[in-house]
Amino acid sequence: MEILIDTILLVLLMITGFSIVRMRSLLAATMLTSIYSLLSASLFVVLDAVDVALTEAAIGAGISTILLLATIALTTDREKPPQRTPMLPLIVVIITGMALIYGTLDMPHFGNPQAPVHLHVAPAYLHDTPGEIGIPNVVTSVLASYRGYDTLGELAVIFTAGAGVLTLLGYRTRGGNSMDPGIRKLLILRVIGKLFFPLILLFALYVQFHGDYGPGGGFQAGVIFATGFILYALAFGLGNAQRLIPHQLLRIMVAFGMLLYIGVGIESMLLGGKFLEYNVLADDPVSGQHLGIILIELGVGITVASVMLMIYYVFRSRQPEGDL
Amino acid sequence: METVIYILSWIFLLGGAIFLLVGAIGILRFPDFYTRLHAVSVCDTMGAGLVLAGLMLQGGFSLVTVKLLLIFYFMIFTGPTAVHALAQAALQGKLKPVVDEHEQQ
Structure with a gap:
């Protein structure tokens, strides 16, 4: 059951993340960022990290949304279309992401009581x-x-x-x-x-x-x-x-x-x-x-x-x- | 008695889930902003209210009930207010509601 909730929340997080990247309207992107924070807060609750969840809900979904909206009110709510195709950044991101995933292979499994963090x-x-x-x-x-x-x-x-x-x-x-x-x-x-x-x-x-x-x-x-x-x-x-x-x-x-x-x-x-x-x-x-x-x-x-x-x-x- | 409460709580929970589902379908299917707001407002009054009532019955009478009641109190005020603010903002931004042209002719 918990795995099911985790999976759904993580999938929603991914969808929100991709939507934020694809969104040209900064106002909508701000709202999606707020949703992203709320989803992470729920994920923290599932992981029993209630303090972190409270922080994430208050700061991520609450105040940072307000500050972003205030910034948008000062500047503009449209993202400028990119000048050139973002191929190089994409390659950098893919390589970094793959390196990070490779790095997680050595990490102990989630919830493993023998993990170094639980022993130190x-x-x-x-x-x-x-x-x-x-x-x-x-x-x-x-x-x-x-x-x-x-x-x-x-x-x-x-x-x-x-x-x-x-x-x-x-x-x-x-x-x-x-x-x-x-x-x-x-x-x-x-x-x-x-x-x-x-x-x-x-x-x-x-x-x-x-x-x-x-x-x-x-x-x-x-x-x-x-x-x-x-x-x-x-x-x-x-x-x-x-x-x-x-x-x-x-x-x-x-x-x-x-x-x-x-x-x-x-x-x-x-x-x-x-x-x-x-x-x-x-x-x-x-x-x-x-x-x-x-x-x-x-x-x-x-x-x-x-x-x-x-x-x-x-x-x-x-x-x-x-x-x- | 316990069985009755248990069944009743699940009726509330499932009822709330149905309202939430209907609201979500409404957001996707309704033609314009104002009707979509109408669908949303069903979500956070009836949907969330019924789910909270179901949870209260599940939890039994304790401090949790008080906290859920506070959340309910919070929801019944903030939900309609948020919808009102959205509709007001849309109206001030000169967003016209979609009207059925067949009936007008």
């Missing part, structure tokens, strides 16, 4: 998490504690992306008339937007602080938070959203989340541990771990949410009045 550190994580960290969700303990350095790196990537967008595009303050109509004139969308805005924020908080016990955590929560505010900006206009969260505040928040993460690391160094060794943060190691994980997840959530919202603000601020 994973058993230690699974075995030690209840005693050392004391939280049920092993994914969070790996992500936030055992592999805290990697997560700091990922956060730095998102931080850099936000800084890059801000440097390249710049934020344009609209002179005087910042009250763009948004979709305010459409009553139904406005009412539904108002109805769901608090629920989305509540769900984001749940995902943020329930990350120790169930699927979720800073990355997912941050994106859901940003989506809530983007919905608000769509329903009530960019001007009102910026009165709620000003752009200057976002810039501070972007840095604050990152600094909170690094600060937890430095604090644990000051208390005599290693960088990001949470054991020393409280009297006993397990509550120290809890405290550290909650703090760094909060840092991740703040930075992710503000980077996403800032990118959206920057894109929208460059749009001519009255669009979207």
